[in-house]
Amino acid sequence: MTTPRFKCKKCMDRLCMHKVPILSSLDIEDLKKIMGLIHHKEYNKGDTLVFVGDTMDSVVIINEGSVKAYKNTSDGREQILYVFSEGDFFGEQNLFRNQTATYTVEALQAVKTCNLSRKQFQELLYSFPEIAVKIIDELGNRMNRLENALQSIGVRNVDNRIGSILIEFAEKYGIKDEEGIIIQLPLSREGIANYLGVARETVSRKFSQMENDGLIRSLSNKEILIPDLDKIEAIAGIN
Amino acid sequence: MTTPRFKCKKCMDRLCMHKVPILSSLDIEDLKKIMGLIHHKEYNKGDTLVFVGDTMDSVVIINEGSVKAYKNTSDGREQILYVFSEGDFFGEQNLFRNQTATYTVEALQAVKTCNLSRKQFQELLYSFPEIAVKIIDELGNRMNRLENALQSIGVRNVDNRIGSILIEFAEKYGIKDEEGIIIQLPLSREGIANYLGVARETVSRKFSQMENDGLIRSLSNKEILIPDLDKIEAIAGIN
DNA sequence: CGGACCATTGATAATTGTCAAAATTCGTGG
DNA sequence: CCACGAATTTTGACAATTATCAATGGTCCG
Numbered sequence: 001m002t003t004p005r006f007k008c009k010k011c012m013d014r015l016c017m018h019k020v021p022i023l024s025s026l027d028i029e030d031l032k033k034i035m036g037l038i039h040h041k042e043y044n045k046g047d048t049l050v051f052v053g054d055t056m057d058s059v060v061i062i063n064e065g066s067v068k069a070y071k072n073t074s075d076g077r078e079q080i081l082y083v084f085s086e087g088d089f090f091g092e093q094n095l096f097r098n099q100t101a102t103y104t105v106e107a108l109q110a111v112k113t114c115n116l117s118r119k120q121f122q123e124l125l126y127s128f129p130e131i132a133v134k135i136i137d138e139l140g141n142r143m144n145r146l147e148n149a150l151q152s153i154g155v156r157n158v159d160n161r162i163g164s165i166l167i168e169f170a171e172k173y174g175i176k177d178e179e180g181i182i183i184q185l186p187l188s189r190e191g192i193a194n195y196l197g198v199a200r201e202t203v204s205r206k207f208s209q210m211e212n213d214g215l216i217r218s219l220s221n222k223e224i225l226i227p228d229l230d231k232i233e234a235i236a237g238i239n
Numbered sequence: 240m241t242t243p244r245f246k247c248k249k250c251m252d253r254l255c256m257h258k259v260p261i262l263s264s265l266d267i268e269d270l271k272k273i274m275g276l277i278h279h280k281e282y283n284k285g286d287t288l289v290f291v292g293d294t295m296d297s298v299v300i301i302n303e304g305s306v307k308a309y310k311n312t313s314d315g316r317e318q319i320l321y322v323f324s325e326g327d328f329f330g331e332q333n334l335f336r337n338q339t340a341t342y343t344v345e346a347l348q349a350v351k352t353c354n355l356s357r358k359q360f361q362e363l364l365y366s367f368p369e370i371a372v373k374i375i376d377e378l379g380n381r382m383n384r385l386e387n388a389l390q391s392i393g394v395r396n397v398d399n400r401i402g403s404i405l406i407e408f409a410e411k412y413g414i415k416d417e418e419g420i421i422i423q424l425p426l427s428r429e430g431i432a433n434y435l436g437v438a439r440e441t442v443s444r445k446f447s448q449m450e451n452d453g454l455i456r457s458l459s460n461k462e463i464l465i466p467d468l469d470k471i472e473a474i475a476g477i478n
Numbered sequence: 479c480g481g482a483c484c485a486t487t488g489a490t491a492a493t494t495g496t497c498a499a500a501a502t503t504c505g506t507g508g
Numbered sequence: 509c510c511a512c513g514a515a516t517t518t519t520g521a522c523a524a525t526t527a528t529c530a531a532t533g534g535t536c537c538g
Contacts, residue, residue: 071386074476077394081386097379102386139378140336146385147310147320147341153392154436155316158526189485197393199527204486221484221535237313397494428517438495443518460503460516 065111163236304350402475
């Protein structure tokens with residue numbers, strides 16, 4: 001709960017909304033109207049935002065931090081389906097359709113969210129139809145990613161998959177540097193393993209091997225440097 | 240090309256539309272209006288309806304037969320993403336969003352389709368907003384299935400997955416019989432393998448083993464009998 | 479600095495993939 | 509309706525990859 005006291009409530013709201021792609025088509029006036037509707041929440045690393053089976057009555061937009069959305073098997077194995085970060089949203093399925101949460105959502109870091117209740121969300125869609133278009137587009141992206149992930153886990157070898165996840169993270173979290181691209185990994189080794197459908201130790205081994213080959217450089221547990229993304233793309237397989 | 244000559248064109252259209260869940264909320268009068276818009280096509284087993292990367296300008300609804308939607312890796316491995324059959328549709332992504340086909344679609348049997356052009360589809364959505372709701376619902380189902388499939392391939396063992404696909408097919412294609420449930424498999428062994436992300440031979444071995452254990456009975460290559468679905472569910476894992 | 483947590487490495491086992499051959503099934507045409 | 513050839517499936521033997529178990533090493537944070 002480290003709310004930065006020096007930021008006024010209004011600034012936070014503005015900030016929040018500007019980060020959200022689905023609201024990005026609206027102008028300042030429209031944003032002001034929505035401002036009041038948004039309800040903020042904060043979570044600590046490890047907190048669970050939503051449990052599988054929960055009845056959800058709001059759409060959650062990530063304002064700060066990132067979360068993992070996953071399913072567990074009865075014997076405790078975890079499959080991560082999505083990593084949501086700033087600007088991403090979830091819970092819309094439970095408003096459009098009459099179903100409870102199909103995955104658990106857990107904070108990977110300190111997280112701040114913007115929440116819109118079912119009613120508010122519906123009013124928003126009604127007032128600003130262009131938002132619906134953005135949502136459909138984002139759901140399409142998500143479906144494409146799931147389809148690619150399914151192919152990845154289904155028929156591609158572990159090296160391919162590791163390469164793919166590095167590219168995915170480089171695009172989403174990478175910062176260009178004179179030495180290459182620095183990635184702040186949102187997931188631990190175990191998290192990466194659970195995202196790729198392999199064992200923790202396998203990820204360690206592959207990373208070690210890639211470091212030996214000069215493909216990556218481990219700066220810390222949660223930070224790696226990619227000197228040459230082309231080489232990673234070669235490993236991922238053009239597809 | 241075995242069009243049943245004894246059925247008039249009108250009957251075929253009616254038949255088509257009645258099979259399509261997304262149109263099922265419309266009454267006869269409304270259906271009649273749509274009738275004229277639909278364009279029919281026929282394909283033989285093995286024909287490709289859509290290639291990855293194709294520009295699609297219509298939504299395709301399966302009227303008869305079934306198809307597989309899949310992605311290929313550069314080394315020729317195939318991952319089946321969906322099996323679409325009577326009443327299912329595809330291609331909507333390419334109308335809602337500006338993208339080309341993300342998967343190849345191939346006929347598993349003789350197939351008849353009902354096609355709606357982009358413009359016709361948009362008019363339909365405009366005239367009958369309840370169709371949009373059905374589509375959103377179906378896309379939600381599809382997303383749920385993809386999420387489950389990802390979990391399946393990611394963390395569940397092959398026996399679990401075989402069990403799951405048998406249940407899936409039993410629900411979709413199963414016919415109750417005094418001896419149990421008879422399933423007309425839409426996919427060959429190789430198809431099942433490419434759906435589950437395992438090798439052809441592995442599917443054969445697991446089926447043989449299950450037959451030895453009395454869990455299934457192979458009636459022919461494309462037809463199996465499940466005497467007791469509960470036992471299959473036990474293998475699939477309750478989840 | 480200490481302790482908890484996370485990551486790495488090694489040794490081994492288990493599962494599944496691969497290759498090859500045999501058996502079965504299917505569809506076609508006689 | 510049967511027979512033939514093609515296609516598919518099954519089975520076996522073996523190899524490869526990855527999971528598992530166990531121990532060590534490293535990192536982060538109060």
